[in-house]
Amino acid sequence: MKQPAIIVPEGCTEVLLHACCAPCSSAIVEWLMNNGVRPTIFYYNPNIWPREEYEIRKQESKRHAEGLGIKWIDGDYDHEAWRCGVQGLENEPERGGRCEQCFTLRLTRTAEKARELGFRFFATTLASSRWKSLEQIEHAGQKAMALVPGTEFWAQNWRKGGLQERRNQLLRENQFYNQQYCGCEFSARNGANTKPLLRAQMREAKRQHQSQLDKxxxxxxxxxxxxxxxxxxxxxxxxxxxxxxxxxxxxxxxxxxxxxxxxxxxxxxxxxxxxxxxxxxxxxxxxxxxxxxxxxxxxxxxxxxxxxxxxxxxxxxxxxxxxxxxxxxxxxxxxxxxxxxxxxxxxxxxxxxxxxxxxxxxxxx
Missing domain, CATH: 3.40.50.10420 (NagB/RpiA/CoA transferase-like)
Structure with a gap:
C-alpha cells in the first residue's frame, strides 16, 4: 500500500480515535497500527437515526475492532440530546452550520473521553469521507481541544496516499455494512429526495446486509x-x-x-x-x-x-x-x-x- 504523507505528532504512540463507522475506520486503523500508533476506538455517534441504523453501524465497528484485537469503547446514544444541540440548524444544507455543530459535539465528547482515559491525542475518522468538509472537521477539533485542556487534536486528511482506495478494498474484504447517508434524519431527508435515488440506496443496503437478512x-x-x-x-x-x-x-x-x-x-x-x-x-x-x-x-x-x-x-x-x-x-x-x-x-x-x-x-x- 502506498504510504500517505501523514506525520505522526511528536510523542504520539497511542490515540483515541473517534470512529463514525467501520468502513471509514478500516484503512486509518491499519495505517496507525503499521506506523507505531496504537488506536483505541471510541464509537460516539448520537446523530445517527433511526436507532436500528445506529445499532447496525455500532456492531460493525465493534466487529472490526475485535477482529484486530484493539480496544473499542461504546459511547452513549442520546439522540434527543444531540437534536437539542443542533436545534435551529435543521434546515441547513449538507456541509452547512449543522454539520460543523454536529462535529463539534461529537469531538468535544471524544476529547472528554480522552482526558478521562489519560490520552493526550484524539482524532476522528470523519476526515476520511469525501462528503465531509475537512475545514469544518478541523474547526470542530480545535474547538473541542480548547474546551478540554490537556488534549490535542490530531488534524489529518485521511483521504490521501492511497487510503481511500485501501478503504474500499477493506470494505469488500470484510463485507462491512456501507451506509447510504451521513446518519442523521436531516441528511437522509436531503440526500434521498427522489424515489429512484432512494430505491437505489435501498438496493445497495440490501446487498450490504445480505448475510443478515435471514436473521x-x-x-x-x-x-x-x-x-x-x-x-x-x-x-x-x-x-x-x-x-x-x-x-x-x-x-x-x-x-x-x-x-x-x-x-x-x-x-x-x-x-x-x-x-x-x-x-x-x-x-x-x-x-x-x-x-x-x-x-x-x-x-x-x-x-x-x-x-x-x-x-x-x-x-x-x-x-x-x-x-x-x-x-x-x-x-x-x-x-x-x-x-x-x-x-x-x-x-x-x-x-x-x-x-x-x-x-x-x-x-x-
Missing amino acids: MSGEVVERLMPLVANSSHILAYWPLPDEVDIRPLVNLLFSDGKVVVLPRVTGDITMELRRYQSPDDLKEGAYHIMEPVGELFTDYDKIDTVLVPGMAFDAAGHRLGRGKGYYDRFLPQLSHARKIGVCFPFQRVAEVPTDEHDVMVDEVV
Missing part, C-alpha cells in the same frame, strides 16, 4: 405474530429473495385456520387475489414472484389485515414500492383493513418522497 426476517416475523393473531382474513405476500421472508408466518396462519390470500398480477396495472393453500399451489408469475393458482377471492370486505412489502417506509406510514404501482392502485379497495408495512430495520428512513396517489400504511414493522 432480520425472523425478528420481524416474531413482531408480526401478535399483530395478526386475531385476524381472520389476511392479505399477505410471497417474498422475493430481498424481501422480509414471511413464509413461516403465512404457513402458520393457514394452519391455524385463517383465510390467507396472496396477490397475482393480471395485467400491466392490475392484480387479483387468490386463496393460499400450500407452497405447491404457487407458480412463478410476473417479475419472478411466486403467485397463487388457487381459488379466486373477491370478498374484499372480509379482509381485516394486509401485510404490505416495500422498498422503504417512514414513521408517518409513507411507503416506497418498486415503482409499478400495483399496491397503490389496489389498496384503496381495502380502506377498512389494517395495513402493516413489512420491512427490514434499515428500510426505515426519515422521509419517503410521495406522490398524490401513494397509499399509506397504518404502521410499520
Whole structure:
C-alpha cells in the first residue's frame, strides 16, 4: 500500500480515535497500527437515526475492532440530546452550520473521553469521507481541544496516499455494512429526495446486509405474530429473495385456520387475489414472484389485515414500492383493513418522497 504523507505528532504512540463507522475506520486503523500508533476506538455517534441504523453501524465497528484485537469503547446514544444541540440548524444544507455543530459535539465528547482515559491525542475518522468538509472537521477539533485542556487534536486528511482506495478494498474484504447517508434524519431527508435515488440506496443496503437478512426476517416475523393473531382474513405476500421472508408466518396462519390470500398480477396495472393453500399451489408469475393458482377471492370486505412489502417506509406510514404501482392502485379497495408495512430495520428512513396517489400504511414493522 502506498504510504500517505501523514506525520505522526511528536510523542504520539497511542490515540483515541473517534470512529463514525467501520468502513471509514478500516484503512486509518491499519495505517496507525503499521506506523507505531496504537488506536483505541471510541464509537460516539448520537446523530445517527433511526436507532436500528445506529445499532447496525455500532456492531460493525465493534466487529472490526475485535477482529484486530484493539480496544473499542461504546459511547452513549442520546439522540434527543444531540437534536437539542443542533436545534435551529435543521434546515441547513449538507456541509452547512449543522454539520460543523454536529462535529463539534461529537469531538468535544471524544476529547472528554480522552482526558478521562489519560490520552493526550484524539482524532476522528470523519476526515476520511469525501462528503465531509475537512475545514469544518478541523474547526470542530480545535474547538473541542480548547474546551478540554490537556488534549490535542490530531488534524489529518485521511483521504490521501492511497487510503481511500485501501478503504474500499477493506470494505469488500470484510463485507462491512456501507451506509447510504451521513446518519442523521436531516441528511437522509436531503440526500434521498427522489424515489429512484432512494430505491437505489435501498438496493445497495440490501446487498450490504445480505448475510443478515435471514436473521432480520425472523425478528420481524416474531413482531408480526401478535399483530395478526386475531385476524381472520389476511392479505399477505410471497417474498422475493430481498424481501422480509414471511413464509413461516403465512404457513402458520393457514394452519391455524385463517383465510390467507396472496396477490397475482393480471395485467400491466392490475392484480387479483387468490386463496393460499400450500407452497405447491404457487407458480412463478410476473417479475419472478411466486403467485397463487388457487381459488379466486373477491370478498374484499372480509379482509381485516394486509401485510404490505416495500422498498422503504417512514414513521408517518409513507411507503416506497418498486415503482409499478400495483399496491397503490389496489389498496384503496381495502380502506377498512389494517395495513402493516413489512420491512427490514434499515428500510426505515426519515422521509419517503410521495406522490398524490401513494397509499399509506397504518404502521410499520
